[in-house]
Amino acid sequence: MSLNFTHLIGRLHDQKELKRIVVVCPNDVHTHRVILRSLKEGIASFILVVEEAFPDVVEPIRMEYPDLVKVCKSESVVEAARMSVALVRNKEADVLMKGTLNTDVLLRAVLDKEKGLLPRGRVLSHVAVAQIPSYKKLLLFSDAAVVPRPHLKHFEAMLKYDLAVCRNLGIDEPRVALVHCTEKINGEFPHTLGYVILKERALNGCYGALHIDGPMDVKTACDAHSGEVKGLDSPVVGNADLLIFPNIESSNAFYKTISLFGNACMAGMLTGTMAPVVLPSRADSDDSKYYSLVLACTMSEMRILSYIL
């Protein structure tokens, strides 16, 4: 049977050591639920960084799982963000998760040039993983959240990061569709020219073992019949593991549409950072937040090395 989130959770049970997740400002009930579910299902341990003004909010969780939960206190939200990032830098935590604070505040700490999590010169991006009932396997895609106007260097970074995530998940020869609304390579759509360069570099072995094709639309990438009708045939057509979208608007529309109208379960995390960073959005379901932690914890240390390069 093809890979799904349940399999990933199963693998986490087989870890020798639990991954350590640091949560910045876990003040809301949704974050509490995700932490409790992770503890109950035994997939991770936690460091909860709370503001001194709210010392009691996580106490029931710590009391229920005293061996798996540490609580750190900070003077302010900004301080909590900095402390959490430092814990990851110092290898006292493996994964960073946003709780109840403004995304900008956390990102400022993550992107700090001296003390942050993004090595100098590296592109910050985002990967989403969808489990769609009507698709045969997990489907990864980028970038629905971070890079506003991607160019070739961003596409190449996304591709490298996401390939590493695929390989972490056990997809050794990922099938990558470079998405556009047309199959034609066309100066009218400049990204399609960048796609040609990515395909050439892939042929030259720059990205390891993979199948890559495009431009093609979402339906051609994920539905064999649509490819047949158009006379297209490649290992990618109808069988994509990974979709690279031409811009944030199209990727975001895909994200929202499969979760709303395709009943998809979603996971997501930042890429390019030294360690996985999970930034749930307010409109994400509790399941989606939990699966994002599962995804982040699945990134093994050895594999993270390749995933950040």
Place this chain on the structure above:
Amino acid sequence: MSLNFTHLIGRLHDQKELKRIVVVCPNDVHTHRVILRSLKEGIASFILVVEEAFPDVVEPIRMEYPDLVKVCKSESVVEAARMSVALVRNKEADVLMKGTLNTDVLLRAVLDKEKGLLPRGRVLSHVAVAQIPSYKKLLLFSDAAVVPRPHLKHFEAMLKYDLAVCRNLGIDEPRVALVHCTEKINGEFPHTLGYVILKERALNGCYGALHIDGPMDVKTACDAHSGEVKGLDSPVVGNADLLIFPNIESSNAFYKTISLFGNACMAGMLTGTMAPVVLPSRADSDDSKYYSLVLACTMSEMRILSYIL
């Protein structure tokens, strides 16, 4: 019960006179099926423009429905396209449908400055109508197919055309979501600045009775819960009739995703032209091609006047 394609078909049965559809080069079995279904369900009459080289392909259809089907012969595909456009210009046909020919050939005839169907200076665009099982009503959106890099004048044209289509369908006060990946109005995303201008003009009464809001993402536009979580409240949030997308890539991704993963039935046609033009894509289902004809035939003459303005 909310409007769906079945209701639209029902309305066509109540027409005093059937709409006349001219089909350019109906040489393939899918086009034949759509024509036969339309004839059987009594929604339209047909003029079939065939090449002389293929005189027999539509003869069985003409023999089955001699009163409802006329056949015209042309010397070439290009001539067939020109003849069909001329029939619409001369008011001998109400709707133009593409059969088995290259889209570019038909578009050249449609866009001809002297003898085509697009009045001088008018923007050509496209509207799609989706019937999604998990959404409570028909959902219109633009532009998944025509305008490669829309700017304010294109957005305003799409909005005007699509509002006219909504009103044709009986949606008198359409709820319009201006879609983006963010709710913030932001110079980083220049289209969001254009959205502000459209909302101002709407407030000033430029577009008639409507509710318009945005930027907002697809989920916020179509799911009340997502809006609540984000603290957004407007007549549009969770209740959109019409989505205006920021670019063709995002709109196309939405189109392909709801049809593949959302089990949506789709219809579509060009807008801005003197009369509806239906250009089915090879990967569209027979249902989708049929519903496109239903949509096109629903545009009443009086309403077409407003829809082209």
